[in-house]
Amino acid sequence: MGKGFIFIDGTKSDRSTKRAARSHAMREKNIGKTHHRGLKPARGRTGLSASQGNDGRRDIALSSHRLLNISDSILLCRSLPPLLSMELAPWSLEVVKTYFTSVIMAVYPLKLCLSLDRIKSYWIRTMFLDQTSYHCSLALMAILKSFVFGREPVSWEAAYHLGHAVALVNEKLDTPDALSNSNLAVVNFLVVRDIFKEDEASAKIHLRGLQKMLELRGGLCMVEDRTLALKIAKTDIDFSLHYGTSVVSFRDRMPQAARKLGMPTCCPVGGSSVFSTPCLAEASPDLKEIIQDVNCLALWFNNDDICDADPDDLQEIIVSVGYRLVQFDSLSSPPMESYPNSVYQIGLIVFLTTLFLQTGGRRFLKYHLVAQRLRDIVYRGQNEPDKRPLLWLLFMGGISVLEESDHPWLLQRINAITQLLAVESWTHMQSILCCFPWIHHMHTEPSKHLWELAVLI
Numbered sequence: 001m002g003k004g005f006i007f008i009d010g011t012k013s014d015r016s017t018k019r020a021a022r023s024h025a026m027r028e029k030n031i032g033k034t035h036h037r038g039l040k041p042a043r044g045r046t047g048l049s050a051s052q053g054n055d056g057r058r059d060i061a062l063s064s065h066r067l068l069n070i071s072d073s074i075l076l077c078r079s080l081p082p083l084l085s086m087e088l089a090p091w092s093l094e095v096v097k098t099y100f101t102s103v104i105m106a107v108y109p110l111k112l113c114l115s116l117d118r119i120k121s122y123w124i125r126t127m128f129l130d131q132t133s134y135h136c137s138l139a140l141m142a143i144l145k146s147f148v149f150g151r152e153p154v155s156w157e158a159a160y161h162l163g164h165a166v167a168l169v170n171e172k173l174d175t176p177d178a179l180s181n182s183n184l185a186v187v188n189f190l191v192v193r194d195i196f197k198e199d200e201a202s203a204k205i206h207l208r209g210l211q212k213m214l215e216l217r218g219g220l221c222m223v224e225d226r227t228l229a230l231k232i233a234k235t236d237i238d239f240s241l242h243y244g245t246s247v248v249s250f251r252d253r254m255p256q257a258a259r260k261l262g263m264p265t266c267c268p269v270g271g272s273s274v275f276s277t278p279c280l281a282e283a284s285p286d287l288k289e290i291i292q293d294v295n296c297l298a299l300w301f302n303n304d305d306i307c308d309a310d311p312d313d314l315q316e317i318i319v320s321v322g323y324r325l326v327q328f329d330s331l332s333s334p335p336m337e338s339y340p341n342s343v344y345q346i347g348l349i350v351f352l353t354t355l356f357l358q359t360g361g362r363r364f365l366k367y368h369l370v371a372q373r374l375r376d377i378v379y380r381g382q383n384e385p386d387k388r389p390l391l392w393l394l395f396m397g398g399i400s401v402l403e404e405s406d407h408p409w410l411l412q413r414i415n416a417i418t419q420l421l422a423v424e425s426w427t428h429m430q431s432i433l434c435c436f437p438w439i440h441h442m443h444t445e446p447s448k449h450l451w452e453l454a455v456l457i
Contacts, residue, residue, distance in 0.1 A: 091157050092138055096127075099141040103148050119311045122227050132172075132182035135165035140189050147196060166190075179217050181225050187213060188232050195235075195242055195365065207239055211248040220249040230315045237322040238356070241349065244332025244369050250323050254293055257316035263300045279386045283340040290324050293317075294348055294437045301439045318355055325349050331369050335376055342377050343389050350374065350396040351437050371401040378413060387417045392436040399446040407453070414454040426451055 100120060127137040142158035165186045172178050187210045194203035210232065214220055223229040233251045240247050280288065297317055325348055329336055336342045349370055356365060374397045381390045391414070398410050423429050426448055433447065 095138060095142045095145060095157075098145055099123075103141065103144050116311065119227070126185070126228075130182055132165055132168040132180075132186060135161040135168065136182070136186045136189055139165060140192075143193060143196070162189075162193075179213055181223070181228055184210070184213055184217075184223065184232065185228060188228075188235050191235050191239065195238055198366065200243055203239060203243075207236075207248065210235075214249065220251060226312055230312060230319055233319045233323070234315065237319065237326060238365065240326045241331065241353070241367055241370055242365075244330055246330065247323060247326055250327070252320040252323055253316050254320040257313045257320065258293075258296065260310070260313050261300060261317075263296045279340045279384070279389045280344065281340075282338065283344055284328075284338070286324075287328060287341055287344055290321060290328070290348060291344060291437070294321060294351060297321075298437045298439050301442075318352060321348070322352055325352065331373055335373065335380070339377075339380060339384060340389075342373075343381060343393055346370065346374050346377055347389065347393045347396055348437070350393070350400050353400045354396070354439075354442055367401040371397070371403070371406075374401060375406075387420060388432055388435065391417050391421075392433055392438075395433060395447045395450060396443070398450045399443060411450070411454040411457055414450065415457045418451075418454065 100123075104116060104120070104123075123137070126133050128134060139158050139162035142161070143154050146154045146158070169183045169186050172180065172183060177183070187206055190206040191203050191210060194200075194206060214223070214232070217223065220229055220232060223232065229251070233249060236247050236249050239245065280291070283291075325345060328345055329341070336345075353365070353367055353370065374393065378390065378394065378397075381387075381393075384390065394410060394414050394417070398406075398414075402410060418429070421432070423432070429451055430444065430448075433443075438444075
């Protein structure tokens with residue numbers, strides 16, 4: 001972590017340990033500083049306290065079921081995880097409730113995942129798997145809550161639980177449990193947190209640790225927990241998109257996931273297709289294959305008759321496409337000489353980021369490197385004869401990786417191409433954009449807003 005944290009063994013319940021835990025609230029800047037105690041908080045517990053007997057365990061399970069609105073099959077038709085015999089403190093209950101009722105919609109948008117029952121079941125089982133999972137899950141939920149609702153800095157309770165999880169990981173480093181799923185989840189979360197904080201140095205350190213743990217496990221393919229494996233893979237891709245590094249793993253199960261979702265194999269969109277654009281004829285065959293897969297995904301989403309999507313199947317497709325895109329060309333290398341390859345690779349990456357963590361149009365991950373590459377390609381493409389791919393890229397960038405400070409030149413470019421193509425209405429504009437990968441209920445509304453701003457120039 002790089003900052004001499006002081007960890008307290010929170011599993012003990014004696015008075016001196018409790019005093020030490022309160023004294024060291026696990027703030028990241030606590031070393032060498034004096035903390036002045038304010039008003040004494042109401043008595044309560046941040047962690048877990050034991051209940052008595054099996055009846056108590058069932059009562060807590062039923063209470064959690066009512067609180068989180070999870071189906072009976074999740075908690076009662078399976079054997080209860082060991083820590084469900086423990087009782088959540090008021091702060092923890094509030095964090096978990098908020099996560100399951102609000103925050104989870106940003107992580108797994110209902111527009112993309114029509115049913116969250118299975119993923120909620122996974123979270124409950126994982127959270128109560130062991131002490132490490134418990135503290136890591138609470139810290140993750142609290143920190144995501146802070147980002148979703150714009151409440152920063154992160155609470156001291158979240159820092160406490162994260163510190164406790166890290167301490168438990170450190171205790172296991174010389175034991176057979178050093179490479180457990182719980183430990184992998186903690187280290188992966190540290191990378192995610194560092195990316196959120198835009199702390200590249202710490203993120204690199206934690207990613208190297210995660211990579212070493214995966215190597216000792218035999219690779220990402222040996223992580224039997226599919227949801228955890230996908231979270232690690234997505235973190236790997238996110239890190240590459242933020243800092244232009246090579247990915248440390250690879251996972252591509254696109255065919256299997258596409259079959260499970262019932263995705264089409266022939267993918268025209270809106271009566272036309274990206275494959276009819278002259279620009280694509282010069283693109284790489286590998287890139288054309290990725291475009292085909294993304295177009296199929298978009299068409300599947302645009303079908304009103306689709307059944308509930310398993311969140312992991314959707315994440316499997318995002319991970320499969322993401323890995324292939326970042327391996328096609330590194331963002332840290334000079335731009336490709338081929339304009340078609342450049343415009344479609346960045347366009348597909350930007351498309352992919354619209355499926356990442358966001359809610360209410362608010363984005364939490366800042367893809368500065370992707371945005372810079374997009375600006376470079378827009379500048380290179382101003383003399384290209386076929387303006388349609390560039391127009392699609394401008395709209396995708398405008399609703400995802402570009403900032404409000406980019407609006408002046410972005411809207412000006414959209415306006416100029418609009419006039420060049422004699423586009424007179426949003427319906428006409430949408431017919432052009434839908435020739436490319438496009439998800440109506442994700443992309444249409446924010447893009448229409450950009451269009452309305454552009455035509456006012």
